[in-house]
Amino acid sequence: MPPPPVRSVLWFRKGLRLHDNPALLAALEDATEEDGATPRPGCALLPLFCLDPWFVDPAAGRVGRVRLSFLLESLADLAASLRKRGSRLVVARGAPETVLPAVVQEWGATRLCFEGCHEPYGRARDAAVVAALAGAGGSDVDVRSRDGATLWDPAVLVALNGGAAPSTYAAFQKLVARAGPPPDPAADAPTTLPEPGSGSGGSGGSGRGWEGASWLGGGDGCAPSLPDPGWGADEEGTAAGAARRSARLVGGETSALAGLAEAVASPAWLRSFDKPKTDPTEASAGPGAGAGTTQLSPHLKFGTLSPRRMWRDVSAARAAASGPGTDPPVSLAGQLLWREHFSLLLYSHGDRFTRMEGNPVCRQIDWGAVDEEPYRSRLAAWKAGTTGYPAVDAWMRQLRATGWLHHLARHVVACFLTRGDLWVSWEEGRDWFDLCLVDADPALNAANWMWLSCSAFHHQAGPPGGRAGEERETDALPRRNALVVPSRPFVRPPPDVRPRCPPPTPPLPESLNPPHLCP
Numbered sequence: 403m404p405p406p407p408v409r410s411v412l413w414f415r416k417g418l419r420l421h422d423n424p425a426l427l428a429a430l431e432d433a434t435e436e437d438g439a440t441p442r443p444g445c446a447l448l449p450l451f452c453l454d455p456w457f458v459d460p461a462a463g464r465v466g467r468v469r470l471s472f473l474l475e476s477l478a479d480l481a482a483s484l485r486k487r488g489s490r491l492v493v494a495r496g497a498p499e500t501v502l503p504a505v506v507q508e509w510g511a512t513r514l515c516f517e518g519c520h521e522p523y524g525r526a527r528d529a530a531v532v533a534a535l536a537g538a539g540g541s542d543v544d545v546r547s548r549d550g551a552t553l554w555d556p557a558v559l560v561a562l563n564g565g566a567a568p569s570t571y572a573a574f575q576k577l578v579a580r581a582g583p584p585p586d587p588a589a590d591a592p593t594t595l596p597e598p599g600s601g602s603g604g605s606g607g608s609g610r611g612w613e614g615a616s617w618l619g620g621g622d623g624c625a626p627s628l629p630d631p632g633w634g635a636d637e638e639g640t641a642a643g644a645a646r647r648s649a650r651l652v653g654g655e656t657s658a659l660a661g662l663a664e665a666v667a668s669p670a671w672l673r674s675f676d677k678p679k680t681d682p683t684e685a686s687a688g689p690g691a692g693a694g695t696t697q698l699s700p701h702l703k704f705g706t707l708s709p710r711r712m713w714r715d716v717s718a719a720r721a722a723a724s725g726p727g728t729d730p731p732v733s734l735a736g737q738l739l740w741r742e743h744f745s746l747l748l749y750s751h752g753d754r755f756t757r758m759e760g761n762p763v764c765r766q767i768d769w770g771a772v773d774e775e776p777y778r779s780r781l782a783a784w785k786a787g788t789t790g791y792p793a794v795d796a797w798m799r800q801l802r803a804t805g806w807l808h809h810l811a812r813h814v815v816a817c818f819l820t821r822g823d824l825w826v827s828w829e830e831g832r833d834w835f836d837l838c839l840v841d842a843d844p845a846l847n848a849a850n851w852m853w854l855s856c857s858a859f860h861h862q863a864g865p866p867g868g869r870a871g872e873e874r875e876t877d878a879l880p881r882r883n884a885l886v887v888p889s890r891p892f893v894r895p896p897p898d899v900r901p902r903c904p905p906p907t908p909p910l911p912e913s914l915n916p917p918h919l920c921p
């Protein structure tokens with residue numbers, strides 16, 4: 403006796419891909435014939451993306467134009483890939499807890515599948531959607547959340563570690579050694595997908611919370627016709643858009659897989675990858691040039707690239723390359739472990755991990771009169787790239803224009819804003835990065851800001867000038883950035899732009915991690 407027909411809504415949030423997508427496979431379970439490709443009669447799949455005002459409403463100030471453009475490109479690419487398989491992407495606009503129950507009910511879904519989200523907002527949102535669904539009479543809908551945003555299921559790691567995330571990278575490495583290798587990537591999507599069918603969801607939802615929903619790439623072609631998220635003209639055609647795209651920061655699974663293929667095609671580069679020795683002036687050159695990094699972070703952020711797929715391909719290429727090479731924390735695999743470690747800390751500590759007050763891992767620092775001058779004008783100069791320091795200013799302008807900074811450039815501007823020179827709270831820097839970065843991620847952003855400001859993980863440096871033998875990031879500028887700073891490393895700005903920083907109190911304890919192990 404065949405199981406009853408399955409009508410699955412596949413709710414995309416991150417995880418905007420068809421490779422290694424366990425939620426997609428969960429949606430297809432029992433919906434295809436034994437060949438895994440031919441849809442069973444009566445079964446249907448509705449891929450859905452919801453433009454959530456919590457993120458995209460300009461008044462909320464949470465997403466900058468660059469990241470939004472990257473998202474829209476990713477959706478267009480996803481829509482084209484679905485179309486090739488006989489399916490279509492629906493993009494709706496509205497609060498998920500309103501849209502999802504309406505879609506499920508009107509389209510007659512029997513199952514709702516999505517990639518599990520471990521971030522505080524995502525967890526609360528998903529709980530609200532499930533509750534709203536039950537409240538709308540959908541308690542018999544089969545809700546399936548599947549893991550795919552990280553290498554290991556964070557719940558498994560936290561349980562293995564006795565209920566909390568390890569606070570150091572070394573302890574995290576020991577934990578994952580005990581956990582064993584991450585699961586293999588899931589099978590790729592079949593070449594044919596069940597059609598969404600008619601339901602009531604076609605072009606334009608029929609009401610009750612998903613008005614304005616439309617097929618993306620409808621008709622014969624795949625031309626994206628995304629709903630205007632309310633931002634007016636996008637960056638298409640602007641100098642900033644061109645700069646971002648020429649830096650290879652183009653949204654979508656297609657671009658992500660091409661970037662990964664390029665990284666693993668250079669075994670020598672991969673074997674000798676040593677993060678602190680990469681060059682912030684070669685950020686857009688990529689692996690082939692020898693000193694760049696992969697620039698895959700926006701793809702890992704939006705899930706246009708699976709971290710398990712990246713881990714597998716990087717590990718295989720590294721194993722195939724002969725000769726000694728680098729290891730974590732500086733190797734490329736080591737970078738993925740940083741991501742994993744910080745994501746686990748956010749999962750374990752929740753929202754408080756992203757701020758200073760109430761954060762159990764964060765030093766409580768007195769950043770001075772944060773609502774007054776000269777604090778406000780120091781911060782404004784840093785944001786605008788008018789501090790008078792050529793490299794800092796160049797990178798801050800690059801950040802606004804392209805959404806991208808090489809890791810060591812992030813080091814410099816973050817150290818400069820906080821402990822290094824301006825003595826402005828790392829939370830201000832976190833917020834600005836969150837708005838501007840194409841790869842902004844709550845866990846990675848907060849953790850790195852805490853690190854660079856010596857608020858957590860690495861407590862050694864602090865006072866202006868640092869301790870004996872301790873180099874401030876800004877002191878390393880002449881060496882690191884001969885291109886941006888051609889002759890004089892520092893052009894002194896007026897005194898009000900470069901105030902003296904008070905030494906931190908109380909005295910800083912010894913370092914938890916040697917500085918060279920900084921992520």
Ligand SMILES: Cc1cc2nc3c(=O)[nH]c(=O)nc-3n(C[C@H](O)[C@H](O)[C@H](O)COP(=O)(O)OP(=O)(O)OC[C@H]3O[C@@H](n4cnc5c(N)ncnc54)[C@H](O)[C@@H]3O)c2cc1C
Nearest residue numbers: 695696697698699737740741809812841842843847850921
């Ligand atoms: C102040 C500051 C803020 C940061 N904010 C973010 C952020 O919001 N989002 C973000 O993705 N990265 C952030 N980083 C980490 C890092 O700068 C970027 O991940 C990296 O530059 C991305 O470039 P890539 O993909 O070429 O990295 P690669 O060197 O090619 O590394 C591969 C992947 O490993 C992960 N990774 C690399 N470095 C780190 C790190 N230090 N911590 C955690 N994961 C890492 C990223 O997912 C990256 O894509 C921040 C760093 C600093 C100093």
